[in-house]
Amino acid sequence: MSIRIFILSKLMEDNNYPYKLKKQLSEPIPLDELGGLTESKLYYHFDSLAKKGLIEPVEIIKEEHRPDKQVFAITSKGREELPKLIYKLFEKADVITDMVVGLANLKYVETDKVVEILEKKLITIKAGWEKISQFDHVQTYKDSEKIREFLNSYFSTKTEHTIYWLEELIMRIKQGEI
Template sequence: MSVQIYILSKLMENNSYPYKLKKQLSEPIPLDELSGLTESKLYYHFETLAKKGLIEAIEIIKEEHRPDKQVFAITDKGREELPKLIYKLFEKADDITEMLIALANIKYVDRNKVAEILEKKLNTITNRWNTVSRFEGQIKIDENNEKLVKFMVGYFSTKIEHKIYWLEELIKRIKQEEI
């Protein structure tokens, strides 16, 4: 879904072709390599979006001694679908790193709706954590498992507190239009 959001958002700005978008993604930081996005995967997503009617080929650029470049444009249907995909990504993401492409394209959606989605996610996480933390006092601790239990409680509490903190911070920054 992230790759399709990336393609659609780039085509909202300008018509383009797959190789050019891959090159943009690799400069100055090789995000394509870091994310494992190969050229074949990118072309696959272009084909998928075209089959769905979200993008369309509008031109073929022919250059001597070079492969033809098929230039794509976003369709009206693609413009309608982009915000839906962005909202869906916010809803499905388990942590902020999975939201990065949606955050980078927040200009295409209603910030208040994004904040509502994230607040719902925050409430779910907080409620689940409150339920789990009540069980801490019920764990039987003896000499054999004391160190393991302390380690696990420390690990999970730090991890969830970190997640809650940054989700609250993200919501605040979205509402203040800092992101």
């Protein structure tokens, strides 16, 4: 979903072709390599978006001794679908790193709605942690005591960290910093 949001958001700015977007992702930081985005995956997503009517080819650039470049534009259907995809990304994201493409494209959505989604997510995480932390006092066999302590510490730290950064994200969105 992130790749599709990336493509649609780039086409909101200007018509483009797959190879150029791949180059933009690889410079100056090789985000394409870090994210495992190959050229064939990018072309696959362009093709998929075109089949759904979200983008359309608008031009073919021909250069001597070079392959033709098919330039795409976003359709009105694509413009309608982009915010829906971004909201869905926030709803499905388990961690903030899953939200990066959505955060980079907040200008295409209502931030109040994003905050609402994130606040619901925060309530769910806190409720889940409250429920799990009740098991802290459960009797365990002596040989499993160390693993229980380790896991308790790990999950406690991880959950506190998640809650902290989700609250921080919500606050920064509300203040217009992101």
